[in-house]
Amino acid sequence: MNEIRAYPDGPLLVRGDFQLVDEDGEPIPASRRTVALCRCGRTGIPPFCDGTHTLPIKRR
Template sequence: MTAERFDHPDVVICPGGPLLLRGEHLVADADGRMHRTTRPVSAVCRCGKSADQPWCDGTHKVLPDKQKP
């Protein structure tokens, strides 16, 4: 089995921040509704505090360390 070489991963976990998705993906929100990514890189909220769920709005930056993902 040979390993494939990727220029960049499709999913990147940002420490204390969002999940970055590169390319086309479907993301389910808390209500089970599906959202298609529309940008080359989309940021998905991991802290649960974004006002634009399921997308990250940067709220994690002002949270105390204990509440960051």
Template sequence: MSDTTITALKNGPLLIKESVKIIDGATGQELPVARLPVALCRCGQSGNKPFCDGMHGKVGFDGTCARQNP
């Protein structure tokens, strides 16, 4: 079994290039993934959550990821 790689794009979404199943935690229903790669919203402003619709650029989202040591 191969690992799935999720890339946090600079000031943008989470990008998943491999096949993935996305489940709505509230309903338990699988969300359709129309094509790859799939981009998941990190800014919280998408009108199509959990998918990215590009709003991060309009709202000036700062998605800086800093490693946190335990």
């Protein structure tokens, strides 16, 4: 079964058989059957979540 679950103030968790593609339709390698996709835009490894959303936002 495929599932996409949105966590409040967190990532989208994608489980199952899926293929990720970029805006041009090119495949994005996913090495696992469960991945967390970033929704905050602050990740260092897009499109995957690296937990950056849990860190305080630095103000200039």
